[in-house]
Amino acid sequence: MQRFERDGLVFDVRDGGPPDGEPVVLLHGWPQDSSAYDRMAPVLHGAGLRTLAPDQRGYSPGARPRGRSAYRVREVADDVLALLDAAGLGSAHVVGHDWGAVVAWALGAWHPERVRTLTALSVPHPAAMSRAVLTSDQGLRSAYVAAFQLPVLPERLLLAGNGRALRQLLSSSGLPADAAERYVARMREPGALSSALAWYRALPFGARDRVGTVTVPTLHVWSTGDVALGRAATEATRDHVSGPYRLEVLEGVPHWIPEVAAERTAELVVAHTRTAV
Numbered sequence: 001m002q003r004f005e006r007d008g009l010v011f012d013v014r015d016g017g018p019p020d021g022e023p024v025v026l027l028h029g030w031p032q033d034s035s036a037y038d039r040m041a042p043v044l045h046g047a048g049l050r051t052l053a054p055d056q057r058g059y060s061p062g063a064r065p066r067g068r069s070a071y072r073v074r075e076v077a078d079d080v081l082a083l084l085d086a087a088g089l090g091s092a093h094v095v096g097h098d099w100g101a102v103v104a105w106a107l108g109a110w111h112p113e114r115v116r117t118l119t120a121l122s123v124p125h126p127a128a129m130s131r132a133v134l135t136s137d138q139g140l141r142s143a144y145v146a147a148f149q150l151p152v153l154p155e156r157l158l159l160a161g162n163g164r165a166l167r168q169l170l171s172s173s174g175l176p177a178d179a180a181e182r183y184v185a186r187m188r189e190p191g192a193l194s195s196a197l198a199w200y201r202a203l204p205f206g207a208r209d210r211v212g213t214v215t216v217p218t219l220h221v222w223s224t225g226d227v228a229l230g231r232a233a234t235e236a237t238r239d240h241v242s243g244p245y246r247l248e249v250l251e252g253v254p255h256w257i258p259e260v261a262a263e264r265t266a267e268l269v270v271a272h273t274r275t276a277v
Contacts, residue, residue: 003062004054004086006079010062013054013083017045022116022273023089025080026053028258029098029123031166031183031196033059036097039262040269047270052092054083056100058195059186071198072205077106084114093273097121097258099199108214117276119219119269121257122226124233125240126211132233141228148200155193163188173227174254217244219272221265223253244275 002015014034024044026037034053041051057063057076069075080103084092091114096104101123108118123129132138148154158166163184170180187193218241222234238245248268253261 004083006082009057009060009065009079011054011056011060011079011083012062013052014041015050015052015087016041017050018048019050021045021048021050023050023052023087023092024269024273025083025092025094026051027080027094027096027100027103028053028056028059029096029100030199031170031187031193032098032179032258033183033186035182036179036256036258037262040258040266043263043266044270047266049093049270049273052083052087054079056103058198059192061189061192064191064195068198068201069205071195071202073102073106073202073209073211076103076199077110080107081111081114090114091116093117093119093269093276095119095121095269096123098123098255102126102211105214106209106211108216108218109212112214112216115216117217117219117272118214119221119272120237121221121265122223122229122255124220124222124229124237125214126206127240128233128236132230132236136230136232138230138233141230144228145200145203148197149203154197159188159193166193173256174225174260175256176259179256179259212240214241215243217272217275219246219248219268221248221250221257221268223250223255223257223261225252226255228255246272 002013004011028036033055037053093116094104101120104118108115167180167184
């Protein structure tokens with residue numbers, strides 16, 4: 001495990017594969033950590049790619065600042081820029097799942113010169129998502145986001161009984177048991193779950209962090225077994241990408257694409273990175 005710093009925060013990052021390989025940044029979501037890509041990374045390395053997988057803000061023990069505004073998308077996107085700078089990289093391929101996909105979309109819109117290709121797993125473009133919440137069943141699917149805005153109560157409920165409710169939530173949505181145990185253990189660290197939930201609680205600051213049109217080559221991977229994310233926003237995402245765009249649908253796969261469909265997803269990422277070489 002390597003580390004890099006930004007503004008006094010210390011981030012853990014897994015740096016693997018050939019040091020001179022095409023760099024790929026792997027961004028996890030909630031409530032994962034960089035181990036979400038443990039099954040994908042070897043396939044990427046075997047294809048000659050170097051991977052940089054950070055434990056993002058709120059997940060790295062040394063990077064859990066207080067306050068909701070510290071977790072706005074602009075801040076977490078800047079963390080990735082700091083990672084690239086620390087690694088001496090002008091640009092990289094960026095892969096993100098769940099909240100990591102939101103960060104990837106933001107980087108593709110705000111800093112296209114730093115993004116060679118973009119791969120968004122599960123989560124559609126934020127503008128497509130916002131509209132779908134108002135015009136489709138996505139609003140019902142996303143109801144948990146409102147519950148996460150409550151102070152203290154979500155932490156108490158999810159962590160009661162050594163994280164029993166969180167473990168059940170993850171397992172019932174299709175996450176393998178070993179990964180669920182790993183993520184629950186991380187969320188039981190002091191302050192970890194509150195910091196992870198702060199990504200949701202920072203959403204009221206979103207109006208200042210609007211994600212516009214993405215111009216870089218983009219691959220969007222969505223799975224039909226995802227109970228949290230419907231088809232409407234997925235299909236509307238192409239309207240927010242002006243660069244080369246491809247949608248890949250994984251039939252029957254749950255939300256946890258990196259863990260459950262690792263090999264197929266890694267193969268898609270490898271092929272996508274080669275479109276920019």
